[in-house]
Amino acid sequence: MPSDDFTVHIVDDEEAVRKSLAFMLTMSGHAVRVHESATAFLDFAPNIKSGVLVTDLRMPDMSGVELLRCLTAQKVMLPSIVITGHGDVPMAVDAMKAGAVDFIEKPFEESVLLEALTRASLRLKDKLVDLEDIASVRQRFEFLSERERQVLNAVVAGLPNKSIAYDLDISPRTVEVHRANVMSKMKAQSLPQLVRMAMAAGFGPN
Numbered sequence: 001m002p003s004d005d006f007t008v009h010i011v012d013d014e015e016a017v018r019k020s021l022a023f024m025l026t027m028s029g030h031a032v033r034v035h036e037s038a039t040a041f042l043d044f045a046p047n048i049k050s051g052v053l054v055t056d057l058r059m060p061d062m063s064g065v066e067l068l069r070c071l072t073a074q075k076v077m078l079p080s081i082v083i084t085g086h087g088d089v090p091m092a093v094d095a096m097k098a099g100a101v102d103f104i105e106k107p108f109e110e111s112v113l114l115e116a117l118t119r120a121s122l123r124l125k126d127k128l129v130d131l132e133d134i135a136s137v138r139q140r141f142e143f144l145s146e147r148e149r150q151v152l153n154a155v156v157a158g159l160p161n162k163s164i165a166y167d168l169d170i171s172p173r174t175v176e177v178h179r180a181n182v183m184s185k186m187k188a189q190s191l192p193q194l195v196r197m198a199m200a201a202g203f204g205p206n
Helices: 015-027 038-047 064-073 089-097 110-124 134-141 146-156 161-168 172-186 191-200
Strands: 007-011 031-035 051-056 080-084 102-105
Touching: 007 015, 007 038, 015 031, 015 110, 031 038, 038 051, 038 064, 051 064, 051 110, 064 080, 064 089, 080 089, 080 110, 089 102, 089 191, 102 110, 102 191, 134 172, 134 191, 146 161, 146 172, 146 191, 161 172, 172 191
Parallel strands: 007 031, 007 051, 051 080, 080 102
Antiparallel strands: none
16 A cells, blocks of 8 residues: 555666656555666665665676675665566576565566565565465465476576476476466465465474
């Protein structure tokens, strides 16, 4: 829900993307500030009293993961959302390990970003972020076969289907079938949601 209590800080090296996101979020009732680079944002970050960060993953000066690590080193604790392109899942998982609340794959619907901002804003109030009911997620996990669990772990690790097929000595098509079954049994609507569920419940690689 839009709030005057925090500002959304958008970090992206592409001006068109910054303007598009800023317009969308402003029209949704959010206070917004844009930053043209990660380094520019790092200089500004210590001044932020209450904010949520929305950052692109791939940027020329430093990646979104590096930005989150630098913020942690500076003891600037901001709930963060990472926007990632297709195929960047391993880096996006690293971003979540570095403290990101969420990651969103391009292209995405406006509602997806707004929902992620709602989750991130809960961190500002020192509440636990209920990404999924962990007990429910673990219960669903129990219905996965051993092979499906192996595929889930590999997917969370960001491995492509061909690599998973090679490691498990099965065909890529069989991997696709197992992956679809995992999505269905875990009730995940997207890959980012599946990764969030797995990490919240303690599944996947360390």
